[in-house]
Amino acid sequence: MKELELKYGCNPNQKPSRLFMEQGELPVTVLNGKPGYINFCDAMNSWQLVKELKEATGLPCAASFKHVSPAGAAVGLPLTDVERAVYFVDKDAEVTPLAAAYIRARGADRLCSYGDWAALSDVCDAATANYLKYEVSDGVIAPGYTEEALAILKTKKKGNYNVVQMDPDYVPAPIERRHIYGVVFEQGHNFLKIDEDMLNNIVTESKDLPDYAKIDMIVALITLKYTQSNSVCYVKNGQAIGVGAGQQSRIHCTRLAGTKADNWWLRHHPKVLGLQFVDGIRRPDRDNAIDVYLSDEYEDVLAEGVWQNTFQVKPEVLTVEEKKSWIAQQQGVTVGSDAFFPFGDNVERARKSGVQYIVQPGGSIRDDHVIDTCNKYGITMCFTGIRLFHH
Numbered sequence: 381m382k383e384l385e386l387k388y389g390c391n392p393n394q395k396p397s398r399l400f401m402e403q404g405e406l407p408v409t410v411l412n413g414k415p416g417y418i419n420f421c422d423a424m425n426s427w428q429l430v431k432e433l434k435e436a437t438g439l440p441c442a443a444s445f446k447h448v449s450p451a452g453a454a455v456g457l458p459l460t461d462v463e464r465a466v467y468f469v470d471k472d473a474e475v476t477p478l479a480a481a482y483i484r485a486r487g488a489d490r491l492c493s494y495g496d497w498a499a500l501s502d503v504c505d506a507a508t509a510n511y512l513k514y515e516v517s518d519g520v521i522a523p524g525y526t527e528e529a530l531a532i533l534k535t536k537k538k539g540n541y542n543v544v545q546m547d548p549d550y551v552p553a554p555i556e557r558r559h560i561y562g563v564v565f566e567q568g569h570n571f572l573k574i575d576e577d578m579l580n581n582i583v584t585e586s587k588d589l590p591d592y593a594k595i596d597m598i599v600a601l602i603t604l605k606y607t608q609s610n611s612v613c614y615v616k617n618g619q620a621i622g623v624g625a626g627q628q629s630r631i632h633c634t635r636l637a638g639t640k641a642d643n644w645w646l647r648h649h650p651k652v653l654g655l656q657f658v659d660g661i662r663r664p665d666r667d668n669a670i671d672v673y674l675s676d677e678y679e680d681v682l683a684e685g686v687w688q689n690t691f692q693v694k695p696e697v698l699t700v701e702e703k704k705s706w707i708a709q710q711q712g713v714t715v716g717s718d719a720f721f722p723f724g725d726n727v728e729r730a731r732k733s734g735v736q737y738i739v740q741p742g743g744s745i746r747d748d749h750v751i752d753t754c755n756k757y758g759i760t761m762c763f764t765g766i767r768l769f770h771h
Contacts, residue, residue: 381406389417407550408521412534413542415519419497421448423521426499427546429453429606434501436575436598439618441501442481442508443603444493449611449626451496452488453603454619455595456481463487466647468663469511479507484619486515489640490667497521504529512536516664523548574601578764579739583751586760589737592617593714593760597739600716601768607718609769612726614641614733615714621645622733630717634726637715638733645710645734646674646703656692665690674698710734718768720744724753731757741767 383400397417399406408423415423422445429450433441440456456477464471467487475483478500486493498512500522509529512520519542520533533543557566576594578601596615603613607625612633614622622641624633646652647670655673657666669690672681678697681687687694715730717740727750730738742763744750754761 381409384408384410386417386420387414403553407547409545411525411530411543411545413519413537413540415542415544418447419519419542422446422497423499423519423544423546425606426450426497427521429602430499430501431548432574432605433599433602436573436602437595437618440476440478440481442478442485443499444482444485444488444496445499446492446494446496449608450485450603450606450620450623451492452485452620452623453599454481454484454488455599457484457618459483462648462653465653468666473510474507476505476507478502478505479511482508483511488620488622488644491671492640494664494667504533506532509533514663518542519544521546570605572605572766572768574598574605578766579762581742581763581765582760583742583747583763584754584759584761586755586758588760589762593712593737596714597716597737597762600714600739601764604716604718604768604770606770609718609771611718611768611770612637613716614638614730614735615716616641616712616734621713630719630722631725631729633717634715634721634729638729641713641733642707642710643671643674645707646698649698649702649706651696651698651702655695658688658690658692661690674703707733712736714739716740718770720747720767721750722746724749726750727753727757727759731759735759738762739764741765 383398386397388395389397399420425448426443426445429443430441437455443453444451459475459480467483494516496517498517498520503524504522505526506528509532513532513536521544523546533541552569554569556569557564579597595618599618600613600615603620604611610627610630610633612624613620614637621644622637624637627633669681711734713734714737715735720741720743722744738761
């Protein structure tokens with residue numbers, strides 16, 4: 381198939397709309413549903429991310445995309461009992477490595493992942509499909525689906541869930557083009573390979589870079605490669621835990637991603653794990669309640685006459701002091717940036733969220749100040765020399 385007619389473009393008034401190849405066949409096959417223009421934008425970007433992450437790590441990988449940027453990305457490391465509780469995975473549920481990858485990717489920022497596009501590096505199995513079945517999601521792309529998995533996904537959204545199969549052997553043309561305001565832009569496709577060889581230039585006094593941090597750096601860099609710039613990504617245990625995308629200021633990226641990373645860690649707090657929800661609560665309502673509970677607007681869910689709609693027992697407030705104390709316990713976090721840190725303030729903010737490892741291109745006229753700030757806190761920092769802008 382060379383062409384696929386779409387309902388409309390980014391907005392309903394943008395017609396006609398289609399997906400087509402100037403040469404050859406489309407590398408995608410729609411197995412179920414009717415994906416739209418934005419769905420395919422997410423599908424093409426997210427597929428590249430998981431494909432490259434699998435090649436770089438050898439592990440099953442998944443991503444959760446919204447508006448052409450990842451809300452989360454992860455490799456398929458096993459879930460601990462605490463992580464199962466944080467991500468609301470039944471203790472008896474089967475969790476394959478691929479399912480674990482998507483559970484982690486979705487769990488990074490469940491509010492931003494609401495209505496996501498899922499990407500899977502491997503053939504979708506029944507365990508992954510069963511988890512996807514109960515999440516609010518627009519669609520999924522994978523190199524294939526088992527018969528059982530496809531049957532499960534076809535029951536989602538009254539049979540209209542978007543299921544797309546990607547040709548894993550597809551290689552894009554070396555030159556890519558796009559139109560903006562009637563003008564054709566042309567550039568070489570970004571075939572940059574990200575691997576451990578990019579992590580050899582350690583510029584700080586601390587040279588400590590364990591294998592798990594190397595994996596986290598690779599996760600951060602490949603996630604950033606497909607995140608709208610400017611962008612910063614916090615990673616822990618092979619999982620993006622905070623992505624700051626599309627900010628005009630580097631420090632705002634670092635703050636945004638850091639706040640998301642803090643919220644991810646706060647969801648591990650005993651008070652959050654101990655929340656007793658009313659029976660039958662919808663997943664989005666539960667996730668929103670946790671988000672509000674952790675915010676300064678906690679009274680919106682704890683006020684008398686209101687909390688009863690969400691909780692069986694009125695929760696205790698998680699105080700500012702308790703939050704600060706809990707966040708201060710976070711450690712072993714990696715942060716990546718798609719362009720250089722211009723000032724040491726980015727390092728100052730990152731270390732407050734437990735960052736011990738930083739990977740960035742380098743090249744600022746103030747690199748010495750950034751390095752000195754890392755040295756002050758014993759942070760290990762690598763310079764890759766490679767910028768990862770994505771627009």
